[in-house]
Amino acid sequence: xxxxxxxxxxxxxxxxxxxxxxxxxxxxxxxxxxxxxxxxxxxxxxxxxxxxxxxxxxxxxxxxxxxxxxxxxxxxxxxxxxxxxxxxxxxxxxxxxxxxxxxxxxxxxxxxxxxxxxxxxxxxxxxxxxxxxxxxxxxxxxxxxxxxxxxxxxxxxxxxxxxxxxxxxxxxxxxxxxxxxxxxxxxxxxxxxxxxxxxxxxxxxxxxxxxxxxxxxxxxxxxxxxxxxxxxxxxxxxxxxxxxxxxxxxxxxxxxxxxxxxxxxxxxxxxxxx
Amino acid sequence: xxxxxxxxxxxxxxxxxxxxxxxxxxxxxxxxxxxxxxxxxxxxxxxxxxxxxxxxxxxxxxxxxxxxxxxxxxxxxxxxxxxxxxxxxxxxxxxxxxxxxxxxxxxxxxxxxxxxxxxxxxxxxxxxxxxxxxxxxxxxxxxxxxxxxxxxxxxxxxxxxxxxxxxxxxxxxxxxxxxxxxxxxxxxxxxxxxxxxxxxxxxxxxxxxxxxxxxxxxxxxxxxxxxxxxxxxxxxxxxxxxxxxxxxxxxxxxxxxxxxxxxxxxxxxxxxxxxxxxxxxxxxxxxxxxxxxxxxxx
Numbered sequence: 001x002x003x004x005x006x007x008x009x010x011x012x013x014x015x016x017x018x019x020x021x022x023x024x025x026x027x028x029x030x031x032x033x034x035x036x037x038x039x040x041x042x043x044x045x046x047x048x049x050x051x052x053x054x055x056x057x058x059x060x061x062x063x064x065x066x067x068x069x070x071x072x073x074x075x076x077x078x079x080x081x082x083x084x085x086x087x088x089x090x091x092x093x094x095x096x097x098x099x100x101x102x103x104x105x106x107x108x109x110x111x112x113x114x115x116x117x118x119x120x121x122x123x124x125x126x127x128x129x130x131x132x133x134x135x136x137x138x139x140x141x142x143x144x145x146x147x148x149x150x151x152x153x154x155x156x157x158x159x160x161x162x163x164x165x166x167x168x169x170x171x172x173x174x175x176x177x178x179x180x181x182x183x184x185x186x187x188x189x190x191x192x193x194x195x196x197x198x199x200x201x202x203x204x205x206x207x208x209x210x211x212x213x214x215x216x217x218x219x220x221x222x223x224x225x226x227x228x229x230x231x232x233x234x235x236x237x238x239x240x241x242x243x244x245x246x247x248x249x250x251x252x253x254x255x256x257x258x259x260x261x262x263x264x265x266x267x268x269x270x271x272x273x274x
Numbered sequence: 275x276x277x278x279x280x281x282x283x284x285x286x287x288x289x290x291x292x293x294x295x296x297x298x299x300x301x302x303x304x305x306x307x308x309x310x311x312x313x314x315x316x317x318x319x320x321x322x323x324x325x326x327x328x329x330x331x332x333x334x335x336x337x338x339x340x341x342x343x344x345x346x347x348x349x350x351x352x353x354x355x356x357x358x359x360x361x362x363x364x365x366x367x368x369x370x371x372x373x374x375x376x377x378x379x380x381x382x383x384x385x386x387x388x389x390x391x392x393x394x395x396x397x398x399x400x401x402x403x404x405x406x407x408x409x410x411x412x413x414x415x416x417x418x419x420x421x422x423x424x425x426x427x428x429x430x431x432x433x434x435x436x437x438x439x440x441x442x443x444x445x446x447x448x449x450x451x452x453x454x455x456x457x458x459x460x461x462x463x464x465x466x467x468x469x470x471x472x473x474x475x476x477x478x479x480x481x482x483x484x485x486x487x488x489x490x491x492x493x494x495x496x497x498x499x500x501x502x503x504x505x506x507x508x509x510x511x512x513x514x515x516x517x518x519x520x521x522x523x524x525x526x527x528x529x530x531x532x533x534x535x536x537x538x539x540x541x542x543x544x545x546x547x548x549x550x551x552x553x554x555x556x557x558x559x560x561x562x563x564x565x566x567x568x569x570x571x572x
Contacts, residue, residue, distance in 0.1 A: 002381065009379035016371035017364060094362040097329060098419060101356050102379040104328050104345035272330040274321075 006103050006112040013095075014086055014116055023085075024127055027078040032131035035070045039136040042067075043143025064148040065157055065228035067136035071128035072161045073229040076168045076222055077193045078128075079121040083172020084189055087113065088182035096273050110265055114173050121169025125162035133158070157227055160246060164222045167250065170257040171218065177264025193219065215244050218256050224249030276352075276426035278305030278458030279340035281326065286335035288321050288482075295321040296482040298335070303460050303477070305426070308453045310473035310490075311462040314566050318482040319462045320359060323431055327356055339427060351380035355420035357413075359431040365405030369396060369415050372404060373422055382423050390418040395444075409436030417445075427458040434468055446472045466562040480566035491533075493561060499534045502526030502550040503541065512544035513537065526550050 014020055042063055090096045103109050137147040148154045172189070179185045197219045204214025214220055223229035224244040244252065281303035288296045296318040303309045313319050324330040326337040328344035339347065339354060347353045363372055373387040391400045394414040399407070404415065413436050420428055430449075434442045449472055453459045463469045466476075476493060478486040486493060500523060503509040510527055513520045518540070521528045529537050534553040541548050 005381045006379050009375050012371065012375050012378055013364075013367075016368070016375065017366040019366070089364060093364045095364055097358055097362040098376050099379070100329055101327060102351050102376040104347070104350055272324070274324065274330060 003108060003112065006108055007115055009102070010109070010112045010116040011119075014120060019085055019089075020082060020120065023078050023082050024124060027075050027124060028127055028131045030078075031071055031075045031128045032135045034074050035067050035132035035136040036139055038070060039063075039067045039139035039145075040143065043140050043145050062228075063145050064136070064140060064154060067140060068129070068132050068154065068157060069161060069223075069226050069228040070136070071125065071132040071158075072164045072168075072222060072226050075124070075128040075132075076165065076219070077189065079117075079124045079165050079169035080172040080175070080189050080193065081186070082120060082124070083117045083169040083174075084176040084179075084185045085172075085182065086117065087173050087176025088180055088185045091180040091268070092182045094273075100273060106269055107265065110173075110177065110261065110269055114170050114261060117169040117173050118166045121166035122162050124169065125165030128165065129158050129161055160226045160250075163250060164225045164253065167225075167253040167257060168222065171253065171260065174257045174260025174264060177269050178260045178267065180264075180268045216252055218253060220244075221249040221252035221256075225253060276424055277456040278426040279353075280304055281427065281429075281458060281460060282336070282338050282340065283322065283326070284336045284338075286322065286325060286337055287333045288318075288325055288330065289333045294482055296325070296479075299479065299482065299484055300335075301477045301484055301487045303458055304475070305458040306453060306456050307474035308449050308459045308461060308469075308472050310466075310469040310476040311460055311479075312466055312469070312476055312562065312566075313464065313479040315464050317464075317479050317566065319464075319479065320431055321482075322479070323356075323358065323429055323460075323462060326429065327354070327358075349380065349423065351376065351382060351425065352423035353425055354427045354429060355423060355425035356428075357416035357420040357430045357433055359435070363404040363407075363412065363415065366403055368401050368403055369407070369418070370400040372415065373418060376419065377422055380423060386422055386424070390421045393421055394418045410438060410441055413437055413441075417448075425457070427460075428452060429460050431462045432464070433461060434463070442468075466559055470558065478562065478565055485565045490558075493558070498553075498560070499529045499532065499537045500526045500550065500552045501529055501534075501537050501541070501548060503546050503548050505546060508544070509541060509546045509548070512540055512546055515544075516540045 090099065099109055100106060133149075137149055140147050175188065176185055179188060197217055201214055201217055201220055204210040204217070215224065221244060225246050226249075227246050243249075283299055283301050286296055286299040287294065299318070299322060311319055311322075321330060322337070325332045326344065336343070344350060344354065367375075370387055370391065373390065374384060377384055377387055388397070388400075391397050394417050396411065396414050396418060399411065404412065407415065413433060417430070417433060420430060434445050437445060449459055449461060453474070461469055461473065470490065473490060475489055476486065477484070501509065501513075502525065506527065510520055513527065513529055518532050518537070519530045521530070534551055538548070538551055
């Protein structure tokens with residue numbers, strides 16, 4: 001049972017249904033819209049503020065990373081959804097039966113799925129960056145803000161966005177094996193990423209000790225990994241300075257994915273397929 | 275040409291919680307013939323097959339292919355082909371891609387996809403999404419998946435479900451041909467009449483236990499024979515004289531407990547020309563229902 005065979009099969013599974021490119025299209029449109037909005041809004045605000053002496057200045061240097069990082073800051077829900085949907089559809093459509101008939105070693109299948117989704121998440125990251133930089137940079141330039149495209153730090157940020165999106169797809173697989181019910185998994189992804197976590201992160205900034213815990217929330221860890229985020233910039237800002245190092249953020253995200261996948265493996269994945 | 279190996283079920287027990295789906299089941303399925311795996315719905319057929327295929331863990335006992343458990347087969351799809359009752363397809367994937375996924379996983383040449391689609395008569399529908407398939411087409415695709423690795427052993431759960439009469443006839447011919455090539459063919463069904471014309475041997479289970487294992491002919495020994503002659507009275511006397519239990523039926527004498535061949539021999543010995551000699555299907559079905567303890571249809 002060669003791992004490469006199983007990985008090839010899992011990638012054909014992913015690419016032979018329409019889900020991946022539909023989600024990718026929506027991701028591109030969503031990130032492009034938000035990035036263009038932010039670049040236009042803040043770029044214009046900066047111009048307005050600069051003609052009013054004595055008003056606080058948005059430092060030009062912080063703006064490009066905030067715009068470019070929307071790729072993961074608002075786009076991360078898409079790789080999670082992809083990972084969760086392809087995994088739960090195996091349960092929903094009972095394709096686990098032929099899958100485990102072809103590859104009785106179930107751990108190998110799960111590992112191959114994680115590898116394939118990690119690559120798919122990275123592709124999502126690249127496409128999301130094309131949206132955020134491709135629309136954000138020209139608009140920033142048009143409003144007179146330096147685009148920082150020649151800055152190596154910008155491209156390091158882009159690389160960390162790709163890594164974050166890759167890890168988010170793996171988190172999705174972990175969630176999918178942990179919660180095999182597809183509807184439940186979708187509700188959890190949307191409710192947690194769009195509602196629960198933003199509130200928790202906002203609330204966590206009130207006290208020092210909650211901020212210490214809040215930085216381990218997956219979204220916060222992801223923003224720490226990327227190194228810039230619209231959420232970090234818009235927080236109430238009292239103690240928001242507390243944030244993990246970028247590599248710590250990456251490890252936290254990876255640990256969340258690994259724990260979910262392992263728990264799901266010993267839970268639903270190894271259970272009787274009836 | 276791949277040859278089959280025996281399927282060996284030994285003291286197999288599987289409990290779901292407090293419910294024993296299969297209890298101490300033992301039987302062997304030989305290569306080179308079609309074996310029917312029969313029992314009413316809920317008798318434990320599917321559970322037995324899923325344990326055999328490593329999809330469900332046995333509580334105790336073993337289910338192997340000549341001693342090798344499914345998960346220990348070096349090339350599972352090339353050794354054992356499976357079509358299970360549940361339609362396990364992603365509706366948004368084409369049939370050709372569905373098969374290609376598992377061919378890739380099992381290291382089977384991609385060209386086999388076209389071969390098996392052709393074999394089950396789905397070639398022109400291969401590029402259609404399975405979501406639009408009829409039940410009969412899904413059954414054919416399930417069989418295509420089973421044939422993908424050109425395996426020596428075939429395990430088919432209710433393969434004629436949803437097939438039209440022409441499809442059923444085609445399936446019979448295919449199963450017989452596969453067995454004639456030396457493969458092991460195990461076909462489950464909850465209807466004896468469905469597989470009667472196809473199988474050489476039957477394994478009958480009820481409530482998770484074995485109730486019969488052997489040839490259909492031996493099973494028929496307990497069945498009823500309807501026989502008639504122009505001189506019905508003399509025929510009746512001859513049969514009674516030979517010790518048979520004879521009853522008057524609407525279209526002849528009903529003989530219980532002997533085969534049609536024995537009835538014929540008795541009539542010949544008595545010099546009575548026959549006008550009719552039938553081992554009734556209803557009789558076989560009655561024996562089956564009696565065996566599985568469902569003699570009184572509710």
